[in-house]
Amino acid sequence: MLLFAASALCATAWAALAPIESTSRDEIFEIPKGTWARRMAGDKVEILPSEIRLTLGVKDVLVLKNSDDVPQMFGPALMMPGQSFRLPFETPSVNQFACTAHASGQLTVVVEPHPDSPWARLRWRANGLLAMAPGRERAHGQGH
Amino acid sequence: MPFIAAGGAATAADVSTFKAGTFSPPRPAPDFALRGSDGGELKLSRYRGKVVVLGFGFTHCPEICPTTLATLADARRKLGPAADDVQVVFVTVDPERDDAARMRTWLGSFDPTFVGGTGTEAQLATVRQGYGVTSEKKPAFFGGAWFAHSSFTMLIDRGGRLRALMPYGRAADDYVHDVKLLLGERSVALE
Numbered sequence A: 001m002l003l004f005a006a007s008a009l010c011a012t013a014w015a016a017l018a019p020i021e022s023t024s025r026d027e028i029f030e031i032p033k034g035t036w037a038r039r040m041a042g043d044k045v046e047i048l049p050s051e052i053r054l055t056l057g058v059k060d061v062l063v064l065k066n067s068d069d070v071p072q073m074f075g076p077a078l079m080m081p082g083q084s085f086r087l088p089f090e091t092p093s094v095n096q097f098a099c100t101a102h103a104s105g106q107l108t109v110v111v112e113p114h115p116d117s118p119w120a121r122l123r124w125r126a127n128g129l130l131a132m133a134p135g136r137e138r139a140h141g142q143g144h
Numbered sequence B: 001m002p003f004i005a006a007g008g009a010a011t012a013a014d015v016s017t018f019k020a021g022t023f024s025p026p027r028p029a030p031d032f033a034l035r036g037s038d039g040g041e042l043k044l045s046r047y048r049g050k051v052v053v054l055g056f057g058f059t060h061c062p063e064i065c066p067t068t069l070a071t072l073a074d075a076r077r078k079l080g081p082a083a084d085d086v087q088v089v090f091v092t093v094d095p096e097r098d099d100a101a102r103m104r105t106w107l108g109s110f111d112p113t114f115v116g117g118t119g120t121e122a123q124l125a126t127v128r129q130g131y132g133v134t135s136e137k138k139p140a141f142f143g144g145a146w147f148a149h150s151s152f153t154m155l156i157d158r159g160g161r162l163r164a165l166m167p168y169g170r171a172a173d174d175y176v177h178d179v180k181l182l183l184g185e186r187s188v189a190l191e
Helices: A002-017 A035-040 A116-130 B063-086 B100-108 B121-131 B171-183
Strands: A028-031 A051-055 A059-065 A073-075 A077-079 A086-088 A095-100 A106-112 B021-028 B033-035 B041-043 B051-057 B086-091 B115-119 B133-138 B144-150 B154-157 B162-167
Touching: A002 A077, A002 A095, A002 A116, A002 B041, A059 A073, A059 A077, A073 B100, A077 A086, A077 B021, B021 B041, B041 B115, B051 B063, B051 B121, B051 B171, B063 B086, B063 B171, B086 B121, B100 B115, B154 B171, B162 B171
Parallel strands: A028 A059, A051 A106, B051 B086, B086 B115
Antiparallel strands: A059 A086, A073 A077, A086 B021, A095 A106, B021 B162, B033 B041, B033 B115, B051 B154, B133 B144, B154 B162
């Protein structure tokens, strides 16, 4: 019991104090090949969530890729087959983009400040764990 | 062919240095022919050799369009003499109310070099489609109409390629930064 408590304390201390690093600041969404054909066949294929959350200095570049064979409206951009669109953010902000792929007609990109304080780092890591929980996976390159 | 290709992508600015959203690879910006606010025909290809900032909106817009145009006017002032190689083009989504004369007066209140384009609803819909611009007419509370439309602007390089989308609300300095990158490129030919 004591060992468990000590381990939990160490993990919490690490989560609060260790600097947050990222191998890539790109948050990538991709329309896979065959998406248009699937939609034409009646599949409800959604690639982008209606809200995307980014973090400055960690994941603050939205990258959209069209790997399908036909032009696609993807978020705010009309993209030709094989094109990608790279949109960086430099300030905390809430950004609304017209997006015909969503029922609301809008895509929201929330850009949060870099988690500088121990509490912010702890919360950021906890949110990351929650996002990876079963049933909360976000689609990357596939319909859902 | 007004310009000579100087090495294709090798001379293009690194996309990771832009403030706007960038396309890779860039595609040719669809050309169009509309009625220009300057009284002549407005063809995008007329401005080959310049960096074009292309926006869509309407003159009765209460906030988005005036804010963007004021920002662009500020950016042109900050660019100094380099602004001579930059053309702002504003295409209306409201042809019923935005005739050439109204657009000329309205755009001139921001910057006399700004050029507007209008035409039939069908012509304008075709232009919007080519750029992925959305526009939806909505009834206004006190009568009349307003338009929910795409609010970003497009950056088109000297060679007529659609290079970037600048989201609404970005600062004039962001435009200055990216326009300078495009002005500094040597690769400009499409054909």
